[in-house]
Amino acid sequence: MLLLLALASGTLSAFAEEDHVTEKAVLVDPDASFTIEQAVTGTFVPEPSILTGGYTKAAHWLRLDIRAADEGGELILRIRPTFLDEVTLFWQDPERPGEWSREQTGDRTPFHERGVAAVPLAFRIQPAPAGSTYYLRLETTSSSVLDVHAYEPVVAExxxxxxxxxxxxxxxxxxxxxxxxxxxxxxxxxxxxxxxxxxxxxxxxxxxxxxxxxxxxxxxxxxxxxxxxxxxxxxxxxxxxxxxxxxxxxxxxxxxxxxxxxxxxxxxxxxxxxxxxxxxxxxxxxxxxxxxxxxxxxxxxxxxxxxxxxxxxxxxxxxxxxxxxxxxxxxxxxxxxxxxxxxxxxxxxxxxxxxxxxxxxxxxxxxxxxRRRQIQEAKLQLSLAQQRLELQNDQMEMKRQFLAMLTHEIKTPLSVARLALVSMKGEGEPRRLIETAIDNMNDIVDRCSYADRLEHGQLRLHREPFDMEALLHEVAARSSEPERLELHPGAVAAVETDRALLEVLLDNLVDNALKYSPPQSPVAIRIEPGEDNGDRSVGIAVENWPAAALPDPDRLFDKYYRGPGAHRKSGSGLGLYIVQGIARLLGGAMAHEVVEGKVRFSLRLPC
Structure with missing residues (x-):
């Protein structure tokens, strides 16, 4: 930039003192109709600087008094800017008194027709030893800006x-x-x-x-x-x-x-x-x-x-x-x-x-x-995210393997304990407590296994038609307290979905209702036919009276969440999490609400 400005400065001012134009004056021709004879008789106004006329339809006449070169000879009349349309030079030839000679240049004059073969607009002139007067006529569609100087050829070059x-x-x-x-x-x-x-x-x-x-x-x-x-x-x-x-x-x-x-x-x-x-x-x-x-x-x-x-x-x-x-x-x-x-x-x-x-x-x-920095940061974040994901996947795989091992290792002694209990003689409260403890441990292991398979997408659907009422009777019969269950079957035709997964879902809902309701209180199970957007569906509702403070409805289906008072009961906090996951897998939806003081879990399934 400094080099460019220095060169430009040299071009603009280094040779200003060698200009042979001694005086300038301007005349405005409003309708661009003056002849040279009319122009020379007009009133010219001194113009010491660059002619600046703006955009106008008028023509401008510039009178130039030019001194001769020190050793005689020709001068170059150098004109800027170069985008001017028509610049015409008038002068009187001493050999033809009373007549005006003329020459034209400008960007409307082809380069090969110009008197001076140079990039700037220029004329060759030869003032008399005592000096000569020249006239320039400017007419252009561009801005009427005209700067003119007379230099010796070597300076112009x-x-x-x-x-x-x-x-x-x-x-x-x-x-x-x-x-x-x-x-x-x-x-x-x-x-x-x-x-x-x-x-x-x-x-x-x-x-x-x-x-x-x-x-x-x-x-x-x-x-x-x-x-x-x-x-x-x-x-x-x-x-x-x-x-x-x-x-x-x-x-x-x-x-x-x-x-x-x-x-x-x-x-x-x-x-x-x-x-x-x-x-x-x-x-x-x-x-x-x-x-x-x-x-x-x-x-x-x-x-x-x-x-x-x-x-x-x-x-x-x-x-x-x-x-x-x-x-x-x-x-x-x-x-x-x-x-x-x-x-x-x-x-x-x-x-x-x-x-x-x-x-x-x-x-x-x-x-x-x-943007490059952002892309680099994004790549770095992506790399870190991939590393975290790989670490998380490794941890989940280790967890899955550990859970599988733990499930196997706990199931085996539980089976041995159950066989030993069967061979024992005697009935009574101690035996019932042992059986309950074994059942609770077995349920926890099963739920952990189901939750892990659900998270890893290992549960596969096998749809088949079956009788919903018959399934409810089976679920009620194997529950821990079948005498507390009140079944209200509705007029539901055969349902087509995964019977085994639905059975797990209902087992968990019924177990949850029996476990977290007052002793001896009834638990109602209702079947209600319905329609969703014109398609047949079936609704299953499980209702019970709450035994303690109600759980947080926003966290009810979260993994490992247990409501207030639930810690007095044996459990894993996975039952309702499994219920929600299976419901979504079956294409249904779970809802929780409190109706007239009762807790109701509602499942809606497509038929």
């Missing part, structure tokens, strides 16, 4: 070389930014990055067009369309930049008014492009310049109304957009005639493009870097 070096460095940096941005595509799909890859080549072409660098390389047939191409690129560079900014700021959720302003500017620039394409370029170019001036406050509004933090952060966005806003005002003010053009402002489009490209690439680079 050195200036051209300086300009070429500046442009080589400039284009090298712009291409480096473009290729670097293209390289960031590997790191993810960023819509703002895609628009940057569209706008950056457009800006490079725009730069080549407005500086005249493109003209020498065009075929003769295409050199007649440089003016139209330049006008289109001026509007397209603004449009693609706006679309890029829109993609960039949307993740920050700016205020809807700011978004609306940006969308309106995009629409206006589309209209500007349309004007240029249909052959009325001046309104389009003027509208485009107005849009670029309005972009300045819009960008500030977008940055400072951002309501969401996005990569690379609102602070960076505001810093970059503030600098970009100041640059936009500085760049476009003289095109609209709002401020006088200076030597630096003539190069403002280049500097603006460079600063904008670097600033936008900085934002994209910071965003891509932050």
């Amino acid at each position: 050195r200036l051209d070389r300086h300009f070429t070096v500046v442009m080589i460095f400039y284009l090298a940096i712009m291409l480096w930014v473009l290729l670097s941005a293209a390289g960031e595509l590997v790191n993810g799909r960023d819509i703002a990055l895609h628009w940057f890859l569209v706008s950056q080549p457009v800006y490079i072409l725009y730069t080549l067009a407005i500086t005249g660098m493109l003209t020498p390389f065009l075929p003769e047939a295409l050199s007649y369309y440089v003016d139209e191409f330049t006008s289109v690129m001026v509007c397209l560079v603004a449009l693609t930049s706006l679309l890029f900014h829109r993609a960039l700021v949307l993740p920050f959720a700016p205020h809807f008014v700011a978004r609306g302003m940006l969308n309106a500017l995009i629409l206006l620039d589309v209209i500007a492009v349309g004007f240029v394409l249909v052959g009325i370029p001046q309104p389009g170019l003027q509208l485009n310049a107005i849009v670029m001036m309005l972009v300045a406050p819009t960008l500030i509004f977008l940055a400072f109304s951002a309501r969401r933090d996005a990569l690379p952060g609102r602070t960076w966005l505001r810093i970059v957009y503030t600098g970009l806003t100041l640059a936009l005002v500085f760049t476009n003010g003289h095109y609209l005639g709002l401020m006088k053009a200076t030597q630096w402002s003539l190069e403002s489009s280049l500097l603006m493009g460079l600063c904008s490209a670097l600033a936008m690439f900085l934002l994209l680079y910071l965003r891509a870097s932050a």
Whole structure:
């Protein structure tokens, strides 16, 4: 950047003292109708600086008093900017008194027809030893900005070389930014990055067009369309930049008014492009310049109304957009005639493009870097999660193996104890207590085994039709207190589901009701036919009076949960957990409610 600015500074000011233009004056031709004879009799106003006329249909006449070279000979009248449509030079030939000679240049004049084969617009002149007066007529659809100097050929050639070096460095940096941005595509799909890859080549072409660098390389047939191409690129560079900014700021959720302003500017620039394409370029170019001036406050509004933090952060966005806003005002003010053009402002489009490209690439680079860090962190978290999952799976496998071993090792002595108890003589309370203890231990082992198989998806369904009422009688008969059960069978046809799993479910429900209700209190089992969305279903409800404080309904079906007072009873906290799991496996649903002081567990199953 420092090297580029130093080269630009040398181009702009190093040879200013060698200018042979001694005086400038300007005359405005409102309807562009003056002849040279009319113009020379008009009233010229001194113009010590660069002509800045803005967008206008008027022609501007510039009167130049030029001193001769120190050793005589020709001079080069060097004109900037290069995108001016028609610049005509008038002078009086000493050999033809009273007659005016003329020569024309501009981007409407093909390169091979120009008097001076150079990138900048130029004329060869040879002032008289005492000095001569020349007239320049400017008529252009672009902004009427005109800077003119007269240099000796060697100085003009050195200036051209300086300009070429500046442009080589400039284009090298712009291409480096473009290729670097293209390289960031590997790191993810960023819509703002895609628009940057569209706008950056457009800006490079725009730069080549407005500086005249493109003209020498065009075929003769295409050199007649440089003016139209330049006008289109001026509007397209603004449009693609706006679309890029829109993609960039949307993740920050700016205020809807700011978004609306940006969308309106995009629409206006589309209209500007349309004007240029249909052959009325001046309104389009003027509208485009107005849009670029309005972009300045819009960008500030977008940055400072951002309501969401996005990569690379609102602070960076505001810093970059503030600098970009100041640059936009500085760049476009003289095109609209709002401020006088200076030597630096003539190069403002280049500097603006460079600063904008670097600033936008900085934002994209910071965003891509932050995204890479997020991806790396996500990969690390995923790796840790996979490690935790593997560890958890290993622990579950160890638990399953331990449970299988424990179940086997406990079942064997329980069977031996039961056989020994059968062979014992005598009845009474001690024997009943032993039998109850063995049954409780056996139930706990069975439930642990069922819970483990349920968790690992090892329970397989085997659907078959069967009589529900008959199944309920079997469950009641083998319960610990069948005399307390009250069966209320309903008119239910044959049910088709997994009989063995349903039997386990009902065993646990009945055991839970008998265990956690007052001694000798009745436990009701009801069967109720029903419909779910037009399909037949069956409902089974088990009701009992509670013996202690009611359990927490939100944790009732949790694994190992036991309600208040339940710890006085033998149990594992797995019964209702198994009930819930089997109900879901069968395609049904469990519900728990308290109705008129009774605890009711309801199962709804499809038939």
